[in-house]
Amino acid sequence: MRIRAFDRADTEAVVELWRAAGLVVPWNDPYRDIERKLAVQPELFLVGESGGVVIATAMVGHDGHRGWVNYLAVDETRRGERLGARLMEEAERLLTELGCPKLNLQVRSTNAGVIEFYRRLGYQVDEVASLGKRLIADASPIG
Numbered sequence: 001m002r003i004r005a006f007d008r009a010d011t012e013a014v015v016e017l018w019r020a021a022g023l024v025v026p027w028n029d030p031y032r033d034i035e036r037k038l039a040v041q042p043e044l045f046l047v048g049e050s051g052g053v054v055i056a057t058a059m060v061g062h063d064g065h066r067g068w069v070n071y072l073a074v075d076e077t078r079r080g081e082r083l084g085a086r087l088m089e090e091a092e093r094l095l096t097e098l099g100c101p102k103l104n105l106q107v108r109s110t111n112a113g114v115i116e117f118y119r120r121l122g123y124q125v126d127e128v129a130s131l132g133k134r135l136i137a138d139a140s141p142i143g
């Protein structure tokens, strides 16, 4: 797998990968999420490709205090090959290079498998309540 920055030509493949991975939810329009990321640190929007096909993604960001990763996904047929781990290593490398001291992640608390994946990579569950407030309502064309 070669890791590179997202290109607009990847859009449909990426949205399909997210949809298949269960990451497209009614309250997020994936196309708008892509456009927003292209406006802010687009170089941190990573895709993994193999044989010219997009097989993994990670949307990485640094807010000046913490780093974040969203939309981590590996093609269902390629799971268990450490590709997710490799993408996270690249995310950590890029954030460290930017001087980012800590990476935060949000995982649905019911998603035990993904929590275990992150634990294996050295992440710990922070005892915090995650709060959010929607500022722009999206109506997903897919959701």
Ligand SMILES: CC(C)(COP(=O)(O)OP(=O)(O)OC[C@H]1O[C@@H](n2cnc3c(N)ncnc32)[C@H](O)[C@@H]1OP(=O)(O)O)[C@@H](O)C(=O)NCCC(=O)NCCS
Residues within 6 Å of the ligand: 021, 022, 023, 071, 072, 073, 074, 075, 078, 079, 080, 081, 082, 083, 084, 085, 086, 106, 107, 108, 112, 113, 114, 116, 117, 118, 120
């Ligand atoms: C989570 C995901 C990215 C993992 O990708 P992957 O390439 O299959 O994971 P890796 O092969 O890199 O696994 C790394 C380690 O985590 C473990 N692991 C991976 N998925 C796991 C699971 N569901 N349950 C338990 N352990 C898991 C692996 O066994 C491996 O352990 P090891 O270091 O002891 O060998 C992938 O399952 C996925 O795309 N899921 C759907 C989308 C999703 O939920 N994304 C997260 C949003 S928060």
